[in-house]
Amino acid sequence: MNTTEVNLPAKACNDILLARKQYNRERGILPSHNIVIERLLLRELELRSAYTDLYKKLHMHPRALDSFFGALLDSVAFWGPERIVKARTERDELVRINEQIAEMGEGLAILLRRREELHNKSGFRSNTSYHIGDLIKEAGQHNGHFTLYLEDELETLQARYDLKYWPSLDACVDAIADDAYEAEIEASDPLTEAATVAARSSLSDFFKAWFVAIDEHRQAVNGWIPDSFRPSDNSLASLASCALGLEDDDLLSSSYVKRLRQRLRA
Structure with missing residues (x-):
């Protein structure tokens, strides 16, 4: 294999990243994607093996390589460790808000009923809306x-x-309170669900979201990535380390990814 052939996978991957970066800049969109792209471009040497693996498995399938990088960029930009922590915090806040709405709604309904009694029996009215x-x-x-x-x-x-014929104000507020009390918190999309399903936050949450993102780009769901595509553990570790900006002792190993995959299969 000559030098040109050796460099071809890296060139193909870099060209895709550069094209995405230029597209985003021209339209003023997805700056978070471009941050990740810059990380990947700067650490090309670390990614040579991963790029060779991706190119070998995807270059014969139109748009598959570009689709793979789209899944990676989305996952890092929107479901990196910091974003997942934020999502978990927002989920917990939503639980608390529904609890507060249920409690405050119940109290407000009681007050509305008492006000209506006073309007009808006390000889006084407050000229507030009742319909x-x-x-x-x-x-x-x-x-x-x-x-x-x-x-x-x-x-x-x-x-x-x-x-x-119309529901009373207190009945409407009661309905709001009951609705909040019975609320069941669920993720609005598969990536959010995958990233937050575990009881405790960890780096594995990012990989779960990334794997779902890849699956959502497969041919089985009208995507471009072949259903049989399976990147190596080393490729996933290298791509994640560089895309997330991990360095030195924080770099991920192929053994980490292998153990994670085994746990997810189990």
């Missing part, structure tokens, strides 16, 4: 779609059906 339709109209005044298309129809319904 859910009135509150909907008030809330929708800054929504042009509502005022143009729904407001008149809502007023027609209010005129047609008296108060007994």
Whole structure:
């Protein structure tokens, strides 16, 4: 194999990365991708073996190599270790918010019922809204779609059906509280689920998201990466180390990736 042939895999991979970088710059998009691309370009020598492995397995399949790098860039940019920690924090916050909504909603419904009793029995009124339709109209005044298309129809319904046909304000708040109380937190996409399913955060979360990203680009789901494609453990370790900016003692080994794959299969 001559020098040109030896360098061909690295050149092919670098050309893909440079093309993506230029595309992003021209459109002012995905700066997080370009940060990862720069890391990969600067550490080309460390990636020669990985690039050879990728090129050998993917270059015969149109767009597969580019698709693989797209999955890598997405995973690092959006599901790197720091982003996964943030996602876990946001999930925990969502749990707390739903708990607070349920608790505060229950208390607000009680207050609304008591206010209605006072309106009816105390001889005093506070001139507050009591019809859910009135509150909907008030809330929708800054929504042009509502005022143009729904407001008149809502007023027609209010005129047609008296108060007994409508839910009370406290019943609506109770429904909001019940909805929050019964909420089940789930990931909105497969990568988020893969990255946060473990009880504790670790670097393996990134790999789980990356593996899902690769699978989502396979031919079985109308992608470009062949279903049989399986990069080597060494390639995955090198690519992850460079893409994540790991150095020295933090560099990942092929044995780490091999053990991780075995745990995931189990």
